[in-house]
Amino acid sequence: MNKEKRTEIFTRLRDENPEPTTELNYSNPFELLIAVILSAQATDVGVNKATDKLYPVANTPEAIYGLGVNGLKEYIKTIGLFNSKAENVIKTCKILIDKHNSQVPDNREDLEALPGVGRKTANVVLNTAFRQPAMAVDTHIFRVSNRTGIAPGKNVVEVEKRLMRLVPKDFLMDAHHWLILHGRYTCTARKPKCGACMIEDLCEFRQKRDYQ
Incomplete structure (x- = not known):
């Protein structure tokens, strides 16, 4: 995947959710x-x-x-x-x-x-x-990174390092949250909702399905 595609992917994710955060409840x-x-x-x-x-x-x-x-x-x-x-x-x-x-x-x-x-x-x-650039690669981020072609890797550390290197700097601070949410609700494990995905035209997944 080239830099232009990645930039467009994260631009769309940011436009939909400008201030993403964890879904865990916390106050400090x-x-x-x-x-x-x-x-x-x-x-x-x-x-x-x-x-x-x-x-x-x-x-x-x-x-x-x-x-x-x-x-x-x-x-x-x-x-x-x-x-x-x-x-x-x-x-x-x-x-x-x-x-x-x-x-x-x-x-x-x-x-x-x-x-x-x-x-x-x-x-x-x-x-x-602490708002430091970091990438917590869980099962959702690992799946999305490999499936879409954003940052493929054989293990979580490899994916983390590639994401830190390949995600455009303007998006690096919040990329972790966008990818988790995308994997949790759209690019799901068993039936990715390709038909309802905002980055479907940019994604390099070869087995796309018109799931909603």
């Missing part, structure tokens, strides 16, 4: 960090249902740490892998309190040192909370 970097940790192999809707009950009670490292593992589990037990996530969140809160003055770090090294935080989670926090 700490709430976002915890929500993203909880969202691994879970839906944003499911995480929001849990955090909508949790955050009014505890939304600081000290408050969640005070709940303890078992107390936290009561709020997140509807989320997949809640046992290990509860352990990781409590450990993360302790590190934030002890090493970071209860603040979420704004750099990759410190973020990835937190339990339950990998490269993808760090990228989400860096991009969404």
Whole structure:
């Protein structure tokens, strides 16, 4: 795919949604960090249902740490892998309190040192909370990047690096959100809605279907 096509693709995505953001509910970097940790192999809707009950009670490292593992589990037990996530969140809160003055770090090294935080989670926090150019490649972005030809790659890190290099700079800050939303609602896994897709004429997917 050439630069002109990519530019037009992101121009259309931006025109439709000028200020995209995550669908996770949060009001500060700490709430976002915890929500993203909880969202691994879970839906944003499911995480929001849990955090909508949790955050009014505890939304600081000290408050969640005070709940303890078992107390936290009561709020997140509807989320997949809640046992290990509860352990990781409590450990993360302790590190934030002890090493970071209860603040979420704004750099990759410190973020990835937190339990339950990998490269993808760090990228989400860096991009969404701190407005740093970063590309959190999940299954949606991986699929869209390969299927459309925007930035094909064999694994998530390869796709991430290609997107960071190939997405025009004017769109880099928000490209992560546009691609996720496009994959979640239009370029879906089993039946991509090619017939209702605003970039169908630019997409290089060879097995297009007129799904709506």
